[in-house]
Amino acid sequence: MDTEAQHMERDRSSCPPDGAEEGSRSTHVPDRSAASLSWGRTVFLGMLCTVALLLFSSFVLQPFLIPSGSMQPTLRVGDRVLVNKLAYRFGSEPGRGDVVVFDGTGSFIQETESDVDGVGALLRGAAASLGLAEPAGSDFVKRVVGVGGDRVVCCDKRGRLEVNGTSVDEPYLHPGDRPSDVAFDIVVPDGKLWVLGDHRSNSRDSRDHLGQPGGGMVPVERVIGRVDWLGWPLGRLGSLEGTDAFTGIRPSDADHG
Known part of the structure; x- marks a missing residue:
């Protein structure tokens, strides 16, 4: 009898009190609503950050992937530059020596119908605006050599570019290149x-469109912005070095009236 009582007491002590079993089990059931809410917040924040980046890129500072060697040694293939879209927003205009990104539609390339693949074009455009893909085929990066009213001649007796009668030494040219073979x-x-x-020997620029409508002239309103900084690679991180090559260029005769 004593032995049986002891066994019964052990059995009772091993059983949890009423409701304890259910409580212990409930602690192991994942809260799916909380996990779903957390995942939803993550997705929302990710989308919000992406939209903010796209807006910032569209109106303030746009990363731009350099797709060719036409601007070497200043810019190399694969460089990510930062284009200042506010540089010409408040009455200022591109100046001689500025490195600019512009839409060459109508000047460097012919007007074409819009891409029928709307979604694909949108995704490619978004990736390009973040510097993750090559820019649109209509976007170019070049250096401004002449502005409205300038007379630009190549070449003088020493083979240099001449702007409004003043010869220009161009230290940024690719080693071995002449100002122009044309x-x-x-x-x-x-x-x-x-x-x-x-x-110059590896660049399709205004010279290549001399005989075409527009003569290779780029409308100021087609300029997207000025290249002010290098963002990648890290070894070249910093502001883009300016040039004083055009310092002292006098206004054109037309400006004198």
Whole structure:
């Protein structure tokens, strides 16, 4: 009898009190609603950050992937540069020596119908605006050599570029390149730009469109922004070095009236 009582007491002591079993089990059941809410917040924050980046890129500072060597050695293939979209927003206009990104539609390339793949085009555009993909085929990066009213000639007796009668030494040119293998003598219309690549022997620029409608002149309103900084690779991180090559260029005769 004593032995049986002891066994019964042990059995009672091993059983949890009423409701304890259910409580212990409930602690192991995952709260799916909380997990779902946390996941939803993560997705929302990710989308919010992406939208904020796209807006910032659209109106303030846009990463731009350099797709070719036409601007070497200033810019190299694969560089990510930061384009200042506010540089010309408040009455200021591109100046000689500025490195600019512009839409070449109508000047460097012909007007074309919009891409029928709307979703694909949108995704590619978003990736390009974040510097994750090559820019649109209509976007170019070049250096401004002539602004409205300038007479730009190549070349003088020493083989240098000449702007409004003043010869220009161009230290940014690719080693071994001449200012141009193509002779030209042009006057830049008001509101237009004459642009060249720093790697003159490897650049399709205003010179290549001399005989076409527009003559290779880029409308100022097509300029997307000025390249002010290098963002990648890390070894080249910093502001883009300016040039004083055009310092002292006098206004064109047309400006004197």
